[in-house]
Amino acid sequence: MLESAIRPSRSEEGESALHEPRLEQIYREHGRRLLAIAAAIVPRDEAVDVLHDALLTWWSRPRLYDPTRGSIGAWLAMVVRRKALDRRRAAQRRVVRERRSLEERVIDPEDELVARDPVEIAHLRRSMDALPAEQRQALQRAYFGGETHVEIAVALGLPLGTVKKRIALAMRRLRRDLMEGDDRASR
Amino acid sequence: MHLDERAELYALGDLDERERRDVERHAASCPxxxxxxxxxxxTAYALSALLPDAGEPPGLPGQAPARVRGTWSALAAVAIAAAVVLAIVTGILLQRLDAQRSEIAALRAPQIALAQGHFAHVPLRAQAVAAPRGKVIYALDRSWCYVLIDAAGPYQLWVRRGGGWRDAGTVRGNPAYALVRGAVEEVAVSAPGAPQSSALLRASLPAVAPSGVR
Structure with missing residues (x-):
C-alpha cells in the first residue's frame, strides 16, 4: 500500500520500474516547454506545480496516455493546459501580471522564446500570420494569453460559441499547415 | 457522429469534464x-515554440549535482520521482497536518531539494510485532524529511535533533504522511498519546546515505 501510494520503489513492481528513467527523460525533453505552456496561463510558481501534477498524472497512471493519440509531449501539453486552466478558473481571478500586447508577444523578435530553432519559429509565425485576423486574435488570447474561452468571450463581447468556433477554426488551419509542412519535409 | 470542433478544443485543454470524456470515448472507437x-x-504542442521562455523547471535531472550521478543515478531517479510526488501531495499535507506544530510543515522544501537532488530512503524499523511498515525519505542537506506509514493514521510523530526528542505532531491520512522541516537525526512513531519510549517505529537518518538505499 505504501509503495502504491508514493511509489518511490516502483522497481519492485516490474514494468513500472521502466517509468522512472522515462520520467527523467520526459522531464528533460519536454519540461521546459511544458512549463512555458503552464506559465502562459498561471503564475510561474503555480506553473511548476501544474507541471509536476501533469507528470504525476502520467507517472501514476501511465495507461492514461494512448500513443495512438500523438506523442507523449503533445499529450502532456494538453494535460498541462487543462490543469492550468482549471487552476485559473478555480482561483476565479485574473492573472496579476503585466502583459504586453498579445500580438507583440508573438512577433517581437526580442522575445526570448522557448524554442531555439529559427526555422521552426519562422514557420510557426508564418502560419499564425496567415490566419484570418479574428481567428488569430482568439487563438492568441487563448494560447499565448492563457485566457479561458469565457474570459475571451467577455473581453471581446462575443458569444461563447463564436469564440470557440474561431479558436477551433484557427487550430484546424494551423494543423493542416503544420502537417502539410511535415509531409513536405519528409518527402 | 464524428468529433466537431471539440477535437481542437480538447487539444487546448479547455473542455469541461463531460465533453472531454465524450471526446475520448468517441476517439477510442473512431480511428x-x-x-x-x-x-x-x-499542433497545440508545436505552438509552444512561440511562448516566452519561463526558464528550466526546478529539478531537471540535468541540473543534479555531479555527486548524484554515477552510483547515485538510480537513487536520483527515484528521488526525483518521489519528490515530484512530494511536491504534489504538499497541498494534501496542508490539510492533514496540525498547523500549530512548528516541527511539521507543508512547504516547498521538496521542490527545493528536487533541485538539489540529495535524497535517501531509510526504512522505519518495527519495534513491536503489530507495528506497521514505514519509511523515511529525506534530504541529505537536512532541510526536510518525509515520514510515510503504511497504515491509516493517526500516529504520534517524534523527532530527535541535537540530542533531544520533540513531539512533532500527529501524522494523519491513509496511508499516513508527514513532512518534517529542518534537521532531523532520528524519527520515532508511536500510537496516539503514547510516549516516545514506546515507539512502534524508529529510523536514524545518517548524513551519508546508507548502502543499499534506492
Whole structure:
C-alpha cells in the first residue's frame, strides 16, 4: 500500500520500474516547454506545480496516455493546459501580471522564446500570420494569453460559441499547415 | 457522429469534464477522429515554440549535482520521482497536518531539494510485532524529511535533533504522511498519546546515505 501510494520503489513492481528513467527523460525533453505552456496561463510558481501534477498524472497512471493519440509531449501539453486552466478558473481571478500586447508577444523578435530553432519559429509565425485576423486574435488570447474561452468571450463581447468556433477554426488551419509542412519535409 | 470542433478544443485543454470524456470515448472507437485528435494535440504542442521562455523547471535531472550521478543515478531517479510526488501531495499535507506544530510543515522544501537532488530512503524499523511498515525519505542537506506509514493514521510523530526528542505532531491520512522541516537525526512513531519510549517505529537518518538505499 505504501509503495502504491508514493511509489518511490516502483522497481519492485516490474514494468513500472521502466517509468522512472522515462520520467527523467520526459522531464528533460519536454519540461521546459511544458512549463512555458503552464506559465502562459498561471503564475510561474503555480506553473511548476501544474507541471509536476501533469507528470504525476502520467507517472501514476501511465495507461492514461494512448500513443495512438500523438506523442507523449503533445499529450502532456494538453494535460498541462487543462490543469492550468482549471487552476485559473478555480482561483476565479485574473492573472496579476503585466502583459504586453498579445500580438507583440508573438512577433517581437526580442522575445526570448522557448524554442531555439529559427526555422521552426519562422514557420510557426508564418502560419499564425496567415490566419484570418479574428481567428488569430482568439487563438492568441487563448494560447499565448492563457485566457479561458469565457474570459475571451467577455473581453471581446462575443458569444461563447463564436469564440470557440474561431479558436477551433484557427487550430484546424494551423494543423493542416503544420502537417502539410511535415509531409513536405519528409518527402 | 464524428468529433466537431471539440477535437481542437480538447487539444487546448479547455473542455469541461463531460465533453472531454465524450471526446475520448468517441476517439477510442473512431480511428479518423483519433488521428485528428492526435494532430490537434501535436499542433497545440508545436505552438509552444512561440511562448516566452519561463526558464528550466526546478529539478531537471540535468541540473543534479555531479555527486548524484554515477552510483547515485538510480537513487536520483527515484528521488526525483518521489519528490515530484512530494511536491504534489504538499497541498494534501496542508490539510492533514496540525498547523500549530512548528516541527511539521507543508512547504516547498521538496521542490527545493528536487533541485538539489540529495535524497535517501531509510526504512522505519518495527519495534513491536503489530507495528506497521514505514519509511523515511529525506534530504541529505537536512532541510526536510518525509515520514510515510503504511497504515491509516493517526500516529504520534517524534523527532530527535541535537540530542533531544520533540513531539512533532500527529501524522494523519491513509496511508499516513508527514513532512518534517529542518534537521532531523532520528524519527520515532508511536500510537496516539503514547510516549516516545514506546515507539512502534524508529529510523536514524545518517548524513551519508546508507548502502543499499534506492
Amino acid at each position: 479518423a477522429c483519433a488521428q485528428r485528435l492526435a494532430e490537434s494535440c501535436e
